[in-house]
Amino acid sequence: MLYLIQFHDSADAPTDLRARYMAQHLAFLKENERVIQAAGPIREADGSVKSGLWVVDVATVDQAWKLVKADPFWPTGLRDRVEIRHWAQVFAAGKVLV
Helix, strand or coil, X not given: CEEEEEEEECCCCCCCHHHHHHHHHHHHHHHCCXXXXXXXXXXXXXXXXXXXXXXXXXXXXXXXXXHHHHCCCHHHCCEEEEEEEEECCCEECCEECC
16 A cells, blocks of 8 residues: 655754754665655755655555654654555556556
């Protein structure tokens, strides 16, 4: 099943926190490339990053939460809120999938 995971950053997080853990975060994404199909920041109009999005392919929402909590960003306090939603993809690469 596909899940969209949206991360919302804490306004109280130190400004350099993302940069300090980025290499570990990217290595984590690479290690989990089998299930994390896409990942990246969501930029504000001013170019700042205050949230991010993953598309993951796992069997359950509990497995999605396990990924979130294994991410090196998780224990740092960078994340303020996480939303996980089941996503039913119906179109990709010019093809209807249903």
